Amino acid sequence: MTSLRVLPAEWAPQSAVVLTWPHPGTDWAGMLDEVEPVFLEISRSILRFEHLVISCEHVIRLQDLERDLNAWAGQQGLPGRVYAVPAPANDTWARDHGPITVLTDNTPTLLDFRFNAWGGKFPWEKDDALNRHLANFGVFGTAPMETVDFILEGGSIESDGEGTLLTTSECLLTPSRNASMDRGAIEQSLSEMLGAERILWLNHGYLAGDDTDSHIDTLARFCAPDHICYVVCPDVADEHYSALAAMEEDLREFRQRDGTPYRLTALPWPDPIFGDDNERLPATYANFLIINGAVLLPVYGVPQDEKAISIISKIFPDREIIPINCRALVQQHGSLHCVTMQIPKGVVTL
Template sequence: MSNIVLPAEWAPQCAVLLTWPHEQTDWAENLPQVETTFLEIAKAVCKYQNLIISCQSFDRLEKIADALHAAGIPPEKVGLYCVPSNDSWCRDHGPITVYDGHTPVLLDFRFNAWGGKFDYEKDDQITTSLLELGAFDGAAIRHIPYILEGGSIESDGQGTVMTTSECVLTATRNPDATKESVEASFKEYFGASRVLWLDHGYLAGDDTDSHIDTLARFCDEETICYVQCNDPSDEHYDALKKMEGQLQAARKADGSPYKLIPLPMADACFDDEGHRLPATYANFLIINGAVLAPVYGVPQDQEAISQLKFCFPDRTIEAIDCRSLIEQHGSLHCVTMQLPDGVI
């Protein structure tokens, strides 16, 4: 029997990891706005736990340190490291941490920017670079020659991994992937005893081929919240109704149904060229004592916060304006990666 456990996101954490945006990325045009968002995330995280930030250059490191100081964040709460990056989607290029027995192990999967859509060579090296710089002083590391992004998987901490077939079966990631081979890989890498597959789900403006963390999330071992669309005229309606039906048919390991909590579909947000942006309330981050919830300045924000309070009654909901993040087709969970207890 495997000793490997992929902890749920609500398990105790030691820190959150961020890869700070910079001028040589697609963030350049709205860098001040997105840095404000990153600073708000940093402030919220540091109320509850530590933070590790990697940034492009020593010049940027000094500016970030000054901004954190001005925001009242104690310097001892933050580790700052200079590591080159292509982009800021830490959820997908960062390490996925498992416990092997009681030892935290960083799984360093290959990252190829969601099937080679963008440049990724620097991002694929960030975890190794941070380890060499001493950022992860309490964990071992395993380099795995398999392409997988953190946003593509959800764990209940009890052996169930939830994922989407549209993402993990794409030939541009692992060409020979089948449901059977993915399940075998998840058993090997995560100690998974079963995989909960979603075959439907779609989010306009999403570059990830339907990452699970944009669509449906475990809130505890018995509860899944998910994006619901009730407007037949919305382009998401058919796919999300099919996803909802699949979730209703899903069963826990003991054969009983999950408790399902819908999150609203946000009013459509568009970029300057009229392309719809992926505004999703499922892209929240669970940390110690709190949930960081993305909001977008639309009427559904308050309903989403209320639903998340219902999902997480024992945690504080910290709303973060993520309108700037969706300009580059991701949101709050996408730019963060939690580190479970023991990694630092």
């Protein structure tokens, strides 16, 4: 009997979430006082439902975090505990340098893909080695870790948990990642490594200020095997209007295995947010994190936040919706989902 490999959907049961903590050696150096509270709020929200793995290059800060968060979780009677790992890191985007876990006959294997900072845009050597540090520290118990000679970021793929992947051609086909591979070769690799039986390619859509070449987790997300939510820009004068309208048409053309269209839910378009250099930042409500019993939703202190909370509440009626202000995160061109990586049930045990 052939073993079945699958990339679990994000709503599948989890054991932990991985965070790579900001430190003075990262681009967060000038705004640690602003961004650390966001990481702490994310951490406390996760510990209400499951364990948390934190790595940090600064050991003293890491020890303080482990002590304080575990003490807080214990006082609250929460199920989650912190597993702290001292490890070097270039940055904090765990979604993209973290391990991607597949299940083979329900047995987990962590895949350590190569990471090159979205096509060599920034230093990456420490981040590329981080998963091995975590594994060598024993974080993942007996689950094996495979090194994969293929550049892939977790934010570039979405899984329905049933063999269908959603991605963007702008990201996976860019020559700065896997230059020697065409679309067919990439599809074959994703089939072998992640058990992908079908790949849905979005050929349109982008966010200004995005360094990732249009990661799918900023644009469109599986909410269930038959349901996709996505960002839409209603302002015809906005630079995003045409590309996101074309992306919406891509989504309308997609079909499920049985030939029926997907259920589609449009997410609000937040008011523009600009950085200190007046560059537009990639704020998006699609960058939420699904965990056991909850959805952590990035909000930005803009009028559309309330509508986003309402829509996500209707999409996930059986989960608590926890809004977290991520205006500080988006200053470095990412958001909530970008700084987290979930680990399936049965891997991290404390």
